[in-house]
Structure formats: C-alpha cells, structure tokens
Amino acid sequence: MSLWSPQLRVGIDIGNNSIKLIALNKKNNSVYRAESANLIGDKLAHEPQDITSTLIKSVIGDMLQDIPCKKATFNISVSVPYNNLFVIQIPLVNDSEIRQAIYWDLSALLPDPVDQYEFDFQVLNRDRKAKQITLIVGAVPKKNIDTVLKSLVKLANKIPVIEIDMLAALDLFLATEYDNASTIGFLQLGAEQSTYTIISKNQNPAFLSLPFGGNMLDTIISSQLGISFIAANEYRQSGELYRKIHQKSSSEAALEREIPKAIVAFIKSLIQFNARFSHNTGETVSKIYATGGLLNDRFIGDVLQIDQYFIDLPCQFWEPLSAYLKNGELESINKFAYASALGVALRD
8 A cells, every 4th residue: 555645635516416526636736536426326315305414424435435535625515595695795894704794684685594504605896995895695504514514524624615516616617717808607507406697797796596407307207207216317318308309209298398398498597587687787698608417418418509499699518627637537527517526626
C-alpha cells in the first residue's frame, strides 16, 4: 500500500434519486474521483419516497471506501423544495450580521416557522449608495439537514459547507462560463424538479422552479402502463418509448400523448417566464445554457437542441467537469450530472 495519500477537496451532491461525488486534488484541482450512485433500484429504494438516511449513509459509505478521507475536506450540496429560493435585499451590514438580517426577512416568506430551516446565500451586489445588499437565499428544512448529517456521522465535523444544489451549480456557472454581458437563461434539469434562472448584468436573477424532471416522466409511465417506478425508469432510459413517439405508434397511445403533453407544458412555462421578464425589464434572453442529469436522457436532449421544438432559442449544454478531467475520462461517467458536486468541491 502506498504511504502517500493525496490531499483532496470532496464535493458530495445528495440529490433526490442519486448521489454524485467529485474528489479533486487540492494541489491542481485535477479529478481524483468522479462517481455517481443511484438511490433507486431493485436492491435500493423502490420509489423516491422510500429513500432513508440509512440508505444514504450506506451508499455514501460505499462511495468513500477508496477515498483517503484523513486529509480531505468535504462540502455537501442538497436539494430543496422548489419554492424555497428567493432574491432579497437587506440593509448594508457587516458580513457577520448578514445571517441575522436574512433570518428576519425569511420569516415572512416561508410556509413554516423560520427556525425550522437552515439557509444558504450568495451575495449578488453591495450597493453602498443605496445602503443595501442583494442576495440569493435558499432555505433548507432542518429535517433535510438532519438526514444528511445522520448519513455522514463520521464526517460531520469535517463539513464546513452544506449548500443548495442549484446555487452550487449556478455559482460555478457564473464564475467559469458567464460573460457578464449577455442576458441568458440557465436551466438545471433534475430528477424531482427543474430550475430556470435568467441572468443579466443589469438585473437581479429571476428564478422559476417547476416540478418537472425524470420522476414526473417515470410516474406518468408507471401510471399509464401499470408497472413499477423502477421499471418505468428503465423503460424511459432505454429509449423505446421515444422511438414510439417519433413513429406515432398506436400501441401505447395514451402514454405517447401524456409524455409530450408534460414536456410541452414545461416548455410553455419557460416561454411565458421569458416573455414576462422581457416585458418587465426590456431585455430579451438570447441563449439558454442547460445542465443536469436529465440531459443524459437522449430524447430530452434532442428536444432542447432543436430550436423549433424548444423555445426558438439556441440551447447549449453546459458540462463543466471536462475541464478538470484527463483526456478520455469523460465518456465513462454521467457527464451532465456533476455541476453541483463540482461547485461545492471547489467551494473554499
């Protein structure tokens, strides 16, 4: 066994259906390990609601078996309910006072008492003339955090940051891809929900979160065909359903109507959101960047990249991990699913 072990910065993204892990060498940020593990399967949870802290702990334990943890630092990202994300303004206070100021503002915005939440934030702007700070704030129910910490008992004292998954990805995108000039859309497609952010140098970010994702599609398939959630997921991933949709097969006509109907409703929401932003600001979204595990679904990817199917805008898939990988490594991993894990791994 080698006496040398690398110093690592590890990002773990605990999603609704899977866990993604990125371990980077601290010296040069090259990838030491990139791994994704499902939480749903024959020997795992049968449906998303069956996922427990015990299962998460077991899966993360397996993922960390070959990671030299002693010299590693760990940051975590977690999913939040799609309506727990806000842009707020607070008085211009010292950094040490920001959390307390956020606490009072969130009291009026959350459905439950604010002391039942932890929150993550990013500073968008400090306006010294107006004496205010503009922030993106995401609120995480404490029960979600407790589940994570129960799953990571041995590492709990080594986790300085528990971040919201979409904020981790958005922060990485802003730091590495956004040109700070264009008005663009940033679309994150997940298992349980999707988040769309309009970014402009002249405006605060505008957020739209929708309950559209792989779970919605699998639930429709499961209901229409009378099969298990796992079988529905496998059927969708096989591509057979989409082949029938393209061919307008009549063997599963109801299902072949419901899936496109769900996708069209999602796209319509994005079109309306863009139109409302343009009406309110006079600015027009010129391009969309998309990321997230659902892009690995070939049909969804095709829909987004054909302008007339999507929203008459060019859509570029954003995959940040390849910049940290050696040549040839990218083919073997679930490439569009790692933005949040990479974002928290790079978080200081």
